[in-house]
Amino acid sequence: MDVLVFIQGDMTTKSKLSLLAIILLIFFGAFYFSLQTKLKNDDLVMINKMLPAIKLQSLQDDSYVELPLQNKKNFYLINIWASWCVPCRQEHPLLMRLKKENNLAIYGINYKDNKSNAQKFLEELGNPYFFSGSDMDGSKAIEIGAYGVPETYLIDREGKIILKFIGPISNTNYEQIIQNIK
Amino acid sequence: MKKIFLTFFFINIFLSSVSLADDKQAIDIYKKIRCLVCQGQSLHDSNSDFAKDLKKIIKEKLDNKETDQQIYNYLTSRYGDWILLDTPVKQSTLLLWFIPIIVLIVGIIILFKRTVFEKSKLS
Amino acid sequence: MISSFGYYSLLTATLLSLLEIITYIKNYNQKNYVAHQFIFYKFSFYFIIISFILLIISFANSDFSIISVYENSHTAKPLFYKIAATWGNHEGSILLFILVISAYGYCFIISKRKIDNHLKATVVFIQNILLIIFLFFLLFTSNPFEKILPIPNEGLGLNPILQDPLLVIHPPFLYLGYVGFSLIFSLTLAALINNQFNIDWSKLAKNWIFLPWTFLTVGIGLGSFWAYYELGWGGYWFWDPVENASLMPWIAATALIHSVLVMEKTGKLFSWTAILALLTFILSLFGTFLVRSGVLNSVHAFANDPERGLYILIIISLLAFVSLSLFIIKIPKQTNENHFTFLSRENVIVINNYFLIFFLTVVIIGTTYPILLAAIVGKSISVGPQYYNSILAPFVFIFLLLMATGPFMKWKQSAFFYYKNIFISFLLLSVFIVTTLAVLLQQFNPLFLLGILTSCYLIISTFVDIFYKKNFKLIVTNLSRFFSHLGFAILILSITLNYFFSKELTTNIKLGENIAFDQFSIQFKDSKTKNESNYQELFGTFNIKNENMLIELHPSIRKYIQPSQFTSETSIKNNGMSDYYMAMDYSSVQSEGIGIRFYYNYFIRGIWLSFILITLGGCISFYTRRYDNKI
Numbered sequence: 001m002d003v004l005v006f007i008q009g010d011m012t013t014k015s016k017l018s019l020l021a022i023i024l025l026i027f028f029g030a031f032y033f034s035l036q037t038k039l040k041n042d043d044l045v046m047i048n049k050m051l052p053a054i055k056l057q058s059l060q061d062d063s064y065v066e067l068p069l070q071n072k073k074n075f076y077l078i079n080i081w082a083s084w085c086v087p088c089r090q091e092h093p094l095l096m097r098l099k100k101e102n103n104l105a106i107y108g109i110n111y112k113d114n115k116s117n118a119q120k121f122l123e124e125l126g127n128p129y130f131f132s133g134s135d136m137d138g139s140k141a142i143e144i145g146a147y148g149v150p151e152t153y154l155i156d157r158e159g160k161i162i163l164k165f166i167g168p169i170s171n172t173n174y175e176q177i178i179q180n181i182k
Numbered sequence: 183m184k185k186i187f188l189t190f191f192f193i194n195i196f197l198s199s200v201s202l203a204d205d206k207q208a209i210d211i212y213k214k215i216r217c218l219v220c221q222g223q224s225l226h227d228s229n230s231d232f233a234k235d236l237k238k239i240i241k242e243k244l245d246n247k248e249t250d251q252q253i254y255n256y257l258t259s260r261y262g263d264w265i266l267l268d269t270p271v272k273q274s275t276l277l278l279w280f281i282p283i284i285v286l287i288v289g290i291i292i293l294f295k296r297t298v299f300e301k302s303k304l305s
Numbered sequence: 306m307i308s309s310f311g312y313y314s315l316l317t318a319t320l321l322s323l324l325e326i327i328t329y330i331k332n333y334n335q336k337n338y339v340a341h342q343f344i345f346y347k348f349s350f351y352f353i354i355i356s357f358i359l360l361i362i363s364f365a366n367s368d369f370s371i372i373s374v375y376e377n378s379h380t381a382k383p384l385f386y387k388i389a390a391t392w393g394n395h396e397g398s399i400l401l402f403i404l405v406i407s408a409y410g411y412c413f414i415i416s417k418r419k420i421d422n423h424l425k426a427t428v429v430f431i432q433n434i435l436l437i438i439f440l441f442f443l444l445f446t447s448n449p450f451e452k453i454l455p456i457p458n459e460g461l462g463l464n465p466i467l468q469d470p471l472l473v474i475h476p477p478f479l480y481l482g483y484v485g486f487s488l489i490f491s492l493t494l495a496a497l498i499n500n501q502f503n504i505d506w507s508k509l510a511k512n513w514i515f516l517p518w519t520f521l522t523v524g525i526g527l528g529s530f531w532a533y534y535e536l537g538w539g540g541y542w543f544w545d546p547v548e549n550a551s552l553m554p555w556i557a558a559t560a561l562i563h564s565v566l567v568m569e570k571t572g573k574l575f576s577w578t579a580i581l582a583l584l585t586f587i588l589s590l591f592g593t594f595l596v597r598s599g600v601l602n603s604v605h606a607f608a609n610d611p612e613r614g615l616y617i618l619i620i621i622s623l624l625a626f627v628s629l630s631l632f633i634i635k636i637p638k639q640t641n642e643n644h645f646t647f648l649s650r651e652n653v654i655v656i657n658n659y660f661l662i663f664f665l666t667v668v669i670i671g672t673t674y675p676i677l678l679a680a681i682v683g684k685s686i687s688v689g690p691q692y693y694n695s696i697l698a699p700f701v702f703i704f705l706l707l708m709a710t711g712p713f714m715k716w717k718q719s720a721f722f723y724y725k726n727i728f729i730s731f732l733l734l735s736v737f738i739v740t741t742l743a744v745l746l747q748q749f750n751p752l753f754l755l756g757i758l759t760s761c762y763l764i765i766s767t768f769v770d771i772f773y774k775k776n777f778k779l780i781v782t783n784l785s786r787f788f789s790h791l792g793f794a795i796l797i798l799s800i801t802l803n804y805f806f807s808k809e810l811t812t813n814i815k816l817g818e819n820i821a822f823d824q825f826s827i828q829f830k831d832s833k834t835k836n837e838s839n840y841q842e843l844f845g846t847f848n849i850k851n852e853n854m855l856i857e858l859h860p861s862i863r864k865y866i867q868p869s870q871f872t873s874e875t876s877i878k879n880n881g882m883s884d885y886y887m888a889m890d891y892s893s894v895q896s897e898g899i900g901i902r903f904y905y906n907y908f909i910r911g912i913w914l915s916f917i918l919i920t921l922g923g924c925i926s927f928y929t930r931r932y933d934n935k936i
Contacts, residue, residue, distance in 0.1 A: 227539075282666055
């Protein structure tokens, strides 16, 4: 029954003690590292993967866009937003700057929103989007691996996801985006 | 969600045997998926918006005759293995599944070696 | 004012404990233990009680000059929950932790049993060292009396999910359980150091295992019951890492109870018993680490802090190293100690001990694997209930059969007390019951059949075992086994029945709507709101129809004011051993109606009954063994 004795056979006391010390050091080291990491959603799963194909119906009219883009000319941004989402208002000025100062095409996905509220939001705060698509049932967001609003994805020319931000983008995130599209 | 429910209810009345079987399959899948925006709940246990949306998508995929495995692949390719509560056997989980088996086998060997077999005196 | 008193009484307690250690070392050199009265230890215990009471008073008075009160209490909260908030937070719970270590040492000192002075002094010495380690941890990392300036007018409140009468008593029981294993840890180390680890030790040790084991059983039972009615997910055990953290020492202690028995009766299994005794407390500390350090993702997540986690990790590693090193150096060498006759009672116990270790391994691996994988490889994976169920289930059945067989065997020889035919008749009776149940309930799943068969077999055999005893005294001495084994059999029976016959539905429902599924129909009849001092409540009235039976359930949603949070209150009504169970969810989209979760929990009350029986077994054992032979 005594597993230790069985495995070690006729080990001397000294070697048993060193074995114990080694085992406990490994134990300590492993859990020491675990203190630095937290078990949580794996935010990086979609990074460096091709953007899954989605068809965005326009928020305003009958036109639509199919992502990822086929022309492979420029980087572009996908931003999931809603008029009822408070943090979206927080990141809105940064999106406007990305459009105006950096000439970045932003594809908005309007998440589970009311159309007139969404229009009002854009009229009030400005429209940063090159194209505003609608996602009434949240299925488009899940298709690209989102958890909720707001989320932002930077897509490269080939249609690969390079950056993904969960929650409102910060100034640091803004710099990151600019770094990548240069 | 309401729509699914109504269709479910509707079909239930007319084609009860078929739809019940389908629904059991869906529930089995929901129970094996983590609700990512909740704390430790499965999709089945949760009424959060995220859970509802995901359930709807899974239901649609089942209606399109996709297999369970295809659905799991779809989910893990977007959200990682974290979403699977029912841990798959793969390279990263080999030790998780095999350490207990090793402990079991080593234990049986030890027990066997330590046993003295003598004729039992059943009265 | 009070906070300063509390802090200084903690400092005094630490000082007194240090003095006790100095006294011990001085006496140790003089080999003079007779006169030792443990005065310093006793007074250190009194000062810890004082500081704990002062903390309770601060919480009751909402003294927001203390950070832990400010962060975890609120004036709008009922007094009962203000007091409970004392141990509902990290700092206060560590103080409770210390109080329990100290109290166990105190009980050991004042216990009537005659114990060798030398051993007694060493046990108190080691218990005292544990006490000081955690006192330092408390004073340096988690001072419960730390002040805040300027003094806030209002507190931040306690998580509403924790505002529950059961949760007020659940943590103290849990602590009396797993922190209580500190004494058996000290007892083992002391015996090893003094070369007194022998059969007499095993007689002394038994009580100090049964006591915390019983508390831990109650603690786990209460926790499970709380999760059942409070979380609103319909289940009673989720294999959640925090639940597993309390299960680990419980399994180790259960194995220890049985291995101590073998040690006492046969003089074998010395080193195995020593390892289990040390491991039980180390696993308790490891559980504390998992819960407090923030490495887990869990519903029960405690306020956590990696820095504190590091301290606990260092404490565990050092204690494990010192204690296991002492074990390696001091364990008495025995010949032939681990060889067992095939059909002897001790061999059956050893096999089941081994199964318990297997269960323990599965729980430890399942709980820590995702943490370690994330730390080392950086990949997050989940280990859900399916993992534990699929690995554990087949072996639980064999485990039950051996539990049923062991008591009919004699110690040290291959012999049964009764005729072989009696086992065959048990088996036939169980097969008959299973066949009847399977036909009646129309369920032929092999797992179901095996679960019912083995648990019925164990139930029958425990009854036969107790009623065949020759005289009253033998019945009394075996009563604790009767209750705890019967309890375990009913637990597995209930789990099996519950697993196969429960029904559930998660959906949205509108006022007046009627939903039918399986043999049930659910009608949303009415809803109304109510205002309480610290929350608003929305009640729903639902009519559940099961064939000819009509049941009305009133689940509700509470919106708490401070902290602003929604909770869902379940409504449960029973029909015999089964429960009708419903919870509502807050829905952001009003037009979709309200989210409900309905569960028909088959035979769930059998699970609570089994907890009561197992606990009863523990209590009886503690009571009947009080006057056992003296060391």
